[in-house]
Amino acid sequence: SQTIHQWPATLVQPVGSPLSLECTVEGTSNPNLYWYRQAAGRGLQLLFYSVGIGQISSEVPQNLSASRPQDRQFILSSKKLLLSDSGFYLCAWSNGVNNEKLFFGSGTQLSVL
Template sequence: SQTIHQWPATLVQPVGSPLSLECTVEGTSNPNLYWYRQAAGRGLQLLFYSVGIGQISSEVPQNLSASRPQDRQFILSSKKLLLSDSGFYLCAWSGGIPYNEQFFGPGTRLTVL
């Protein structure tokens, strides 16, 4: 069966520090991968998605970036965090067929102080 992992689970970082969040998927190949941010326990904001290694699409311009160095690994990064980067970050994957649902990881709670 497929599983999706995210780490760390929680993170507290000072403003201006770098960020690296990691997401890995097991039990499937060539997944579509997604990074979302959720503020205040409400709506999801799509940040990046990837349909293959090295293929990243950005939905919202900001100081975050994403990379996909391996088929089942998706990394969210920042060189300098802002206070507004605080939130709950969710990674998700789906199969390549359009009607396949997304499966979400457990999330990372990021607090920027």
């Protein structure tokens, strides 16, 4: 069966510090991978998606970047965090053939202070 791992679960970082959140998927190959951010009252905002290794599409301009160094690994990064980067970050995957169903990880609560 397929599983998605996302870590860490919580993270408190000072403004200006770097960020690296990692997500891995097991039990499937060539998945589509996604990073979402969930802010209070703003729903789920798609940040990045990837259909393959090294292929990253950005949905919104921002202080963050994403990379996909391996087929089932997706990384969200920042060189210098801003206060506005605080939020609940969710990684998700979907079957590359049938994109309809998204499977979400358990999320990372990021607080930038």
